Amino acid sequence: MLRLKTQDSRLKTQDSRLKTQDSRLKTQDSRLKTQDSRLKTQDSRLKTQDSRLKTQDSRLKTQDSRLKTQDSRLKTQDSRLKTQDSRLKTQDSFSVDDNGSGNVFVCGDLVNSKENKVQFNGNNNKLIIEDDVECRWLTVIFRGDNNYVRIHKNSKIKGDIVATKGSKVIIGRRTTIGAGFEVVTDKCNVTIGHDCMIARDVILRASDGHPIFDIHSKKRINWAKDIIISSYVWVGRNVSIMKGVSVGSGSVIGYGSIVTKDVPSMCAAAGNPAKIIKRNIIWARTDKAELISDDKRCSSYHAKLTQ
Known part of the structure; x- marks a missing residue:
């Protein structure tokens, strides 16, 4: 009779331990889910930031293209002005009778x-x-x-x-x-x-x-x-x-x-x-x-x- 009681006590102790472990595992699982949720949130934020960066990069490329176009136009205008200046200097230094x-x-x-x-x-x-x-x-x-x-x-x-x-x-x-x-x-x-x-x-x-x-x-x-x-x-x-x-x-x-x-x-x-x-x-x-x-x-x- 005493042995049965001892075994029963041991089983209860093991059961208590298992419950404790189960509780711990649930807690860990909850923590992992929380971490996973946080990681998903961070991943979502990173994707959002990446999307914003891509949008900014696209805008910068567009601006760069516009600046290059403007620079090309300015160079063309500068070349025309130099040509006009050269012609004016030529006209100033040469009289032409055709x-x-x-x-x-x-x-x-x-x-x-x-x-x-x-x-x-x-x-x-x-x-x-x-x-x-x-x-x-x-x-x-x-x-x-x-x-x-x-x-x-x-x-x-x-x-x-x-x-x-x-x-x-x-x-x-x-x-x-x-x-x-x-x-x-x-x-x-x-x-x-x-x-x-x-x-x-x-x-x-x-x-x-x-x-x-x-x-x-x-x-x-x-x-x-x-x-x-x-x-x-x-x-x-x-x-x-x-x-x-x-x-x-x-x-x-x-x-x-x-x-x-x-x-x-x-x-x-x-x-x-x-x-x-x-x-x-x-x-x-x-x-x-x-x-x-x-x-x-x-x-x-x-x-x-x-x-």
Whole structure:
């Protein structure tokens, strides 16, 4: 009897423990449910925040796109204003007299330019002046059709250019030309290379200006011929270079000379008519240079011409 009571007591104790454990498990389950509910709430909040962030990101992208569009429009407007400013500067520094059709004048951003003229007396002529060119008291006259004149960037030029009957005149980069300069063409080309230094009152006459005929054949005998001045040539003051002449790179033409025959590269020529007075020379724009290496451009051309 005592044993049964003891077993019964033990069973009751176990039952009590089981109930306690069950209560604890229920409590834990309740806590887990609460945590799960909180996690779901947090997840919902995170999704809401993520949705808001996506909406904000979309709005920012839209704003960024609008800003880019506005920036593009502003750049376009700025470009137009610069073009207008360039045209106004060109108009301010050049007077244009167009007496034909199909004529074109393209002008870049000029430097310190004033009192220049362009006169078109014909059709389909073209004048191109590149950026950073300094034009002062320059007159360009087109006579007839299909003439072409181009002045490359970083040049300085004064004087008169007359292009006639399909002629072409090219002036290279960084070339400087003094006042009183004159180019006369007639169905031919005049080319001046890069880095040339041409003094005041220089005349390049590719044409005699008027025809001369043989009285027996009755045919013209003095047709115009091309003039070519290569890059890095120094032409002194009051020099006249006549039709058909070519002057080689690195050469010097002395004061007051009249050049009727070709001058090779790296030669000094002078006189009327000009003759070669010294070979194997090269000049420098820097007046303080004592060695070829003292002038970078001189050194560069010397290396090219002697390699």
